[in-house]
Every structure is written in structure tokens, then in C-alpha cells.
Amino acid sequence: MNDFVNKFYKNTKTKRKYCRFKRAGISYVDYKNPEFLKKFVNEYGKVLPRRITGNSLKFQRKVGRAIKIARHLALMPYVSDTHENEPS
Amino acid sequence: MQRQYETIFILSPTLSKGEQGQMIEKVLSLLKEKKASIVAQEDWGLKKLAYPIQKKDTGVYHLIRFLAAPNILADLNIFYRRNSSFIRFNTVLMDKHAIAYHSRKKKEEKETSTSSTHEKPLVKSTEP
Numbered sequence: 001m002n003d004f005v006n007k008f009y010k011n012t013k014t015k016r017k018y019c020r021f022k023r024a025g026i027s028y029v030d031y032k033n034p035e036f037l038k039k040f041v042n043e044y045g046k047v048l049p050r051r052i053t054g055n056s057l058k059f060q061r062k063v064g065r066a067i068k069i070a071r072h073l074a075l076m077p078y079v080s081d082t083h084e085n086e087p088s
Numbered sequence: 089m090q091r092q093y094e095t096i097f098i099l100s101p102t103l104s105k106g107e108q109g110q111m112i113e114k115v116l117s118l119l120k121e122k123k124a125s126i127v128a129q130e131d132w133g134l135k136k137l138a139y140p141i142q143k144k145d146t147g148v149y150h151l152i153r154f155l156a157a158p159n160i161l162a163d164l165n166i167f168y169r170r171n172s173s174f175i176r177f178n179t180v181l182m183d184k185h186a187i188a189y190h191s192r193k194k195k196e197e198k199e200t201s202t203s204s205t206h207e208k209p210l211v212k213s214t215e216p
Contacts, residue, residue, distance in 0.1 A: 027185040027188070027189070028185035028186050028188070028189040030189065031180075032096075032151075034138075069178060069180065071138075072176070072178060073096060073098070073149075073176060073178055074098065074137040074138045074139060074141060074147065074176065075138060076138055077138040077139050078139065080138075
């Protein structure tokens with residue numbers, strides 16, 4: 001019976017998430033380049049949670065702060081509607 | 089005790105080239121007056137804004153990195169707020185990571201620019 005059940009749980013092992021900053025050795029999140037910060041924002045312009053980005057707490061805060069400054073400086077939108085990003 | 093700051097501001101696009109230069113000069117003179125030393129400047133020029141500010145869709149970005157005593161910030165903010173042609177401004181204290189990042193970036197730019205100048209003289213010598 002056990003083998004029968006194990007068959008179903010074989011490929012559901014979650015992939016180990018890693019913090020890209022620790023791995024790449026980046027230590028400063030620059031608020032001036034929005035292309036990089038767009039990776040941490042969903043298509044509505046909202047900041048993605050840590051469980052999805054996989055960031056460590058220290059860098060998730062740095063990213064959050066950088067995104068808020070970028071929004072203030074109109075480098076990034078506060079709210080972006082989805083059909084604006086789709087290629088027309 | 090001098091600390092490194094990075095100020096960036098957006099000028100309204102309605103200003104002419106001359107007026108924009110004057111505004112930037114005013115900020116620089118204010119900084120020099122308060123005995124600040126300018127480390128670097130970046131002029132991004134006219135850029136599209138992510139959302140309209142004061143009914144304007146574009147703005148002229150300018151960035152200045154400088155070393156100064158902390159009491160300069162109050163005067164800088166008053167200056168920005170009093171002048172209507174600055175539609176958005178922001179001053180940030182640079183921590184050690186930020187300083188290291190920007191000095192490394194400046195070195196890289198210097199290397200790429202010096203390496204490109206070597207090719208130019210070769211072209212001159214081939215002319216008869």
C-alpha cells in the first residue's frame with residue numbers, strides 16, 4: 001500500500017528556493033534601475049511576497065524600500081494595468 | 089562630519105534648455121555655499137514618467153552625489169519646495185554598500201572608456 005501512495009508524492013518535492021542576492025553577492029539594491037526591480041513586482045505593480053521571490057528578509061526589505069523610492073521618482077508605476085504591458 | 093548623499097530631482101519639461109541649466113546651477117551653487125563637495129553628477133535628460141505628475145508626462149532628471157554635513161538637508165529641501173520648477177525631488181543617504189557600488193561602477197566606466205580610445209589613433213596612421 002505504501003509504494004502505491006509514494007508514487008503520487010514522488011515529483012511533488014518543492015524546489016529549494018534561494019536568495020539571488022546572497023548567491024550573486026550583490027549587496028546594494030539600486031533604486032535607479034527599474035528593469036531590475038521589475039522582477040520583484042507583479043503585473044499590477046505590486047511588490048511580490050518573499051515566499052514567491054525567495055529573497056532573504058534582509059534583501060526583501062532593501063528591495064521593498066528601493067521600489068518605493070523608484071515609485072516616488074516616477075521610475076516605476078504605483079499601479080499598472082495589465083493590458084498596458086501586453087504588446088499591442 | 090561629512091556624509092555622502094545622493095539627491096535626484098525632476099525638472100518640469102516646460103522649462104527651456106537654458107532655464108534647466110540655470111536650475112541645476114542654482115542647486116550646485118547652494119551645495120558649494122554650504123561647503124559640500126560634489127562627487128559625481130548624472131544628467132538623464134528628458135525621460136517619460138511612469139505616471140503623470142502635475143498633468144505632465146515627461147520630466148528632466150538630474151542626479152548629484154555629494155559629500156556634506158547633515159545640516160545641509162533642511163536648506164536643500166526648503167530650496168526644492170520653494171521653487172515650483174522642481175516637480176519631484178529626493179535625497180538619500182548613501183551607506184557603505186551604496187558608496188562601494190557606485191565607485192565600482194565608475195571604475196568600470198573609466199576602463200571601458202579608456203580602452204575605446206586606443207583604437208582611434210590606429211585609424212589615423214593608415215591614411216596616406
